[in-house]
Every structure is written in structure tokens, then in C-alpha cells.
Amino acid sequence: GEDLQSIPGVGEAIAKKATELITTGKLGYYENLKAEFPQGVTNLLAIPGIGPKTANKLSSELGISSADELEQAINDGRVAQLFRLGEKTADNILHQIQALRRKDQRIPIGEALPVVEEITVALRSIPGVKNLTAAGSLRRFRETLGDIDLMGTADNPKEVIDAFVALPHVGQVLAQGSTKASVIVSGGLQVDLRMVEHDSFGSLLQYFTGSKQHNISLRERGRKQGLKLSEYGITVIATDKLEKFSMAFITLRVIFSSLWFMAECTAAITISSSDRISCG
Template sequence: MGGVMKNADMAGIFEQMADFLEIRGENPFKIRAYRRAAQVIEHLPREVATMLAEGEDLKALPGIGEAIASKMAELVRTGHLVAWETLRDSLPEGLSTLLEIPGIGPKTAYRLATELGISSVDELEQAILEGKVAHLFRLGDRTAQNILHSIRSMRRKDQRIPLGQALPIVEEILSALRPLPGVRNLVPAGSLRRFRETLGDIDLMGTADNPEAVIRSFVSLPQVREVLAQGPTKASVILSGGLQADLRMVEHEAFGSLLQYFTGSRQHNIALRTRMQKKGLKLSEYGITDTATDRLEKFSTEEAFYERLGLQYIPPEIREDRGEIDLAERKAIPRLVERSDIRGDLHVHTNWSDGTASLEDMARAAKALGYQYLAITDHSGGLGIAGGLNEERLLKQMQAIRQLDERLEGIRLLAGIEVNILADGRLDLPDGILSRLDVVVASVHSALNQSEAKMTRRILKALENPHVDILAHPTCRLIGQREPIAVDLEAVFQAAAQHRKILEINSMPDRLDLQDISIYRARELGVLLAIDTDAHRPEHFDLVRFGIAMARRGWCRPAHILNCRPLGEVLSYLKRDEAYRRTG
């Protein structure tokens, strides 16, 4: 492997190690250790290579023992892992490829490779079409067809679809099905319920007095392009756009355990099952079985399910096996930020630049949401964005904002700007005018291909500017369209903490920037965050739910979010003189 070993690649190698060891029938504890290591590495806020370079002890990480720490160091040092390569080479060719297909586990992949000689996705597809897979494994045509659909769905969507694309489709489906007679519960599960930024498919869970009628309505929806399977309580379909959706209906009293099981994450559920096995309890989608008596208990709610295990309820967004179970056992999970905590928005655009609505329209929409304050932060003029504000137009807008603020009751308007951080770290407006604003949001929009060292210096220089308040969408990524910029986020977080700057959690569904693991790390370092919508029209204010979800995944409480604070505290934090700000 060329270049510095990245955490994502390292995690993939350890996950494959676990699969390979499972195929070989190795010790289950060893297999779990590698899976746990893969999960820990995937969610580290810093690169392992950086940690080693700074002399950190990898064994201090949860679930990382001496043997795995040594292998992590070997991967960073050499780009290779002899144990993994030896194991891989001892197994049939193409096994790794088969393991990437949803629905195919290690042992099935091994049988496909050894008994049918399959080493590629194309060969597997052909074998299914010829009936060999259904015959060999006695799976039946339906299961074989499901694998076939997984293959084709995987190709169509390149494995994962952005959350922002999937959620509106799911909400249309739920809106159509929830009013049906007898429906009591109907919610998404899986990655969507945990608000993962991308997802592979949709799991819907529900209960109804007549589940078969709900299933019939589901497969008949206009969003359904193809029906893969249909039974009295379950159906699988392909939606417009290639997304697979499964609907499962159960009896009312079993809904809680079903929802918990299919919400996941896989790592969370494995950790939960392992812990409860020691207490003589077996967990499943059907409920909790006492192994001593073989008695099954059913649960209509997740709250009751977790309570039976002696645990505090665990919010779906943090079910990722990152210490939440230990905290739940101690009843120590904090109250995470909620929509009702948000008191304003500090990054909003109008038709003075590239927004579509007027100052007053945006202000009244924010007031209707119950917000106490709203910062107008149109683009500066150096970006080539239509209507970007130069000094003269910014001064005029400031005056317009002050005048509107005097007229409006029940909401405070703040005059701001989203100023571009130039390639050398300077801002494209002078300090003199920035000092007269309530809020200065700085962001990178150009020269995105700079080296990590240059980009880091560029952003750090902007953070040193005393007039900058917020760093917007810090990694500049567009999910599924543009990779994040190369930047040392640890250095950025350290600088933000040092200079008391605010880092944005951008709620735009194609950004979700910062992402959850970065939010977690920034919060650990004491950096204050802001959940902003980057709204360009009134309807965009509703996108705040995406930013809130990312903040929750980063374990944020209201205290970690600036715009959960009342106006007075926000103004105090921004360190602006009230009388000067009012005269503009």
C-alpha cells in the first residue's frame, strides 16, 4: 500500500482479519478483538500515524491490547501486515470481494469460493442466474434472488446513499402509511434512525391491527419500482433511485425489541449481547430470553427493553459501541441537544447575495420558529458569487439590518458576513469593516487542493484574526461529490480552543460538516460549537434537524452549542460592544 496508512484502511484490514479468522474457525474471542479494534480505529478522531509520531501509547485505547497495537504500528511503519497477508493468501482468491456483498457472511463466502469456484461479483451473479447457489446451499430461490438484488443494488448506488437523499423519500412513505387504519407504530430503523451520514438501505419497522394490509399498501406505493419479496408481515422493494427498503411488521407487544435490534448498530448490539450473556440473558429481535428458564419476555417499547437490562435508555444516535453501554449501566448518559434547545441561527443568506428571500422574509421565518436571534451572513464579494458583498454594499446591508431590527419585535437581527479565507489565510474584507459587524463567519471556498500543511496554516491564520467568530463547514466536503480538504483538524481544534473561536456544524444535508467523530473530538478539547443551517431560503431552517443529529452523534449537550444560549450570553461570547454595534 502506498502512502501513509489511513485509519479507514487500517480498520478495513482488521475487519477482514476477523472475517478470515472466522472462516478458519479460530477462537471467537480473538475474532471479536479484531472486530472491536476495527471499530475503535474507524472512529478515532486522529490518525494512528500521527498518534505514533507523537509517542502516544496505542494500548491506552479501549479494546487495544499489545498484539493489536503492535500490528497497528507495523501497518503504519511498513504499509503491510504480514499476518493479514499470510492469512489472505492462504484462502481462496476473491474472498475479500465476496465479503463486501450485503447478506454474505464469511462462511458463506468461503463455500462459494471453494465449492463453486466463485472469485468475483460477476461470477456470483452468473451462478445465481444458473440456479447453482440456491441448489448448493439449499437457500431457496428467494434468498438467492435477494443476494442477486443486493449485488445489483450495490452497483447502482455504489454501496451507500447520502442521508439527505434518503430521508425525504422515507418520510413520504411514512406519511402515506401512517394514516392507514390500525397502524400504531411506523418508524425507520438502522442507519437512518441513527442519522448516519450515508446508508446502504432502508429498514422500516411497525405494528398494526392488520399488518398484511399495510404490507399491500407499501408495495403499491408510487415510490416503489420493483417488489423483491412480499409476505404477510414483511416486504422488500427497490425504490425509485435504486434504494432498497424493507418493511417488517410485528405484534404490538414485541415492537420495542424489534426496533432496538434493527436500529443497531451492529457493534452496539454485539457488545450488548455479549454483556448480557454473562447475566444469563439472550437478546434477539423477539425479546429477551432468560436462559435458565427459557422464558421469552416481550417489550412494546425500547425504554422497557433497556430498563429490563438494567440500563438507562440509550439514544439511537450514540449506539455505536463507544462507551455508551458502560455509561447507561451507571445511569450517566447526558441529555443530548434537542431541537427545542436551539434559540437562533448564526449563518444565513438572503437575496443580497445568493439567497432567494429578503431580509424580512428570513427574519420572520426565524421568528415563527420561536428563535430569539438570527445572524444575516451573506457572502463577501471575492468569491464571484452573484451579489457577493463588497465594502460599500455590506455597509448598506448593515444599515438595512439595523432598521429592520428596530421594526421587528420578538427577534434580534445580527449583522454579519460569511467572509472568504484567501489562499494565504488573509480574509477578503479588511479588519476595519469586520470589526463593525456582530458576527463574522469565515470559510474556505477556493484553492481547495492545497497541501495539508498549506491548508492548515491558512485556516490557523484566519482563526488568529480577532474579528473572526465562527469557522464554517471546516472540511469543505460535499457528501458523495467532493472529498474533504486535506487539513490537520487536530491543529484546527487546538487553535479554536486557544482563540475561543466557534466551529460550525453545518446542517446542509450535503455537508454535515463537521462530522460526528470530529465533533466528539472538538468537544473534548473544549471548543464551542454552533449548529447552523447555512439557509438560503426560509424552508432551509428545517434542515437544522440534520445538524442536531450530527451534534447528538458527537455526544453534544446544549452547553456545548453556542446557539442554545440566550441572546445575552451569545452577545457576551462574541465580545462586541452593545452601543457600537447598535450604531453600525
């Protein structure tokens, strides 16, 4: 305990708790706090949109301690009957539970490609659509996908979004705005569409292609050279000048050349003639 107190900012109380945790594997203070909450509250708090008050109400009044039990209670109407919740809140919670489950489900890329083809063919027929392509794990050609990310530009983005949510493949609209929307298509697959400015399309496509580790490596390489890489382009930190990239087919080569990027991911990066990349 005394050795820990030699660390700046660590006093007697923190040192005692750290020592207790290291020597016993438990922390009495934390265990006492957990005991104050009804069983299962922490499980409910893991669901987006459920705060402490709602979680406590669901647990204490309905005896709910898991997402499965909560889903059943929503379907049979018990959640909507609770004071200050109602049907709209119950439906929103149900959507969040379903979204969490979809994140854990992945489908083969071969099943996703026909869906993407049908959607992009339909949207490209809209006048004013200039770019429309897949991003994320689909553009990286991962073997399995959790969802589909599409990006594009158009003279009238809202018109494209409205057409997207009205496609016959769409079974449920999760969110809709003037420039982006998320839907569930037949088969339970989530598809997200984002429409951006023409002059930012290339930069945004590179950013949303990922992967996360790939972007981290790019940003770190840029930082070492006085550059800041974001979804909007490359900024020279010293002058705060932003360089945007509107052409998707040159973006990867330009950005990689600007950063002198060589593979820093756990998997090798390859750039084909179609500018497809593979990185982790």
C-alpha cells in the first residue's frame, strides 16, 4: 500500500482498494454497490436506451433480469403498461434488443452481394445520383458480414434516402434522416446508407471502408508526419489546411502516398486495380 502511495494522485484510500483487489481478487466496496441493485439490473443497463431508473423499474416491478425476459414482456404488453413507459418506449427498447442480437449474427458475403446489387441498381436509376458503392467489411471483402454499409453522393440526397427506405426489400426502418438511414431487409440483415457531399466522397469512403485498426494505423502514421487524417480528408496540422478527395478511385493511392503508408496492420494490405483493400 505504501509503495502505491508513492505514485502521484494515489492516496491511502485508493492504495488500500488496489491492494485488496490484487490480493483477494475482489473489491468489497464494489460488491456492496452491486448488492444495492436488484439482480439483473446490470444486464438491462447493457441495452442501449435503458437507464438506471428504467432498469430498476423493469427489475423490481416485473422481475425482469435479462434481454430475453424483457423481449417477452414487451411482446405480451406488460412493459407498455408500466407507468411512464408506454407502447412507444416499449417498441424502441424492442428495436434495441433486436439490433444487439443482429450485431452478433454474421452472414456469408455470398448472401449479402445479391442484396447489395438489387439495392444499388434501384438507387442508381434515380436522376442525380453520381456515386454509390459499398463500404465497410463488404468493400474489404470479408468472408462474413454483420451489416452492410453503403455510401454515395447525389444532387438531392433526401430523394435517395426516401427511395431507399421505400424499397420492396425493406421490412423495417430503424432510422431515417435527410442524408442517412438504416433499415432491415428481408432475411434480417441491416443496411445503412449515408449520402455525403460530392467533394468529400473519396475521403469518407476511405474512412468508412476501415477496418478500425487500419484507420488507427493511418492516423498514427500521419501524426508522425504532421498530418491529420479524418473522414473529411488530410489536414496539414501546421497550416490547418484541409485537402479533400472527391474521386474514390484515386483516394486510396493518394492517401497512402501522402502518408508513405506501409502495412502496419496485423494482416497485409493489398490494393488491386479496383482499389479494393484488405486489412485486418
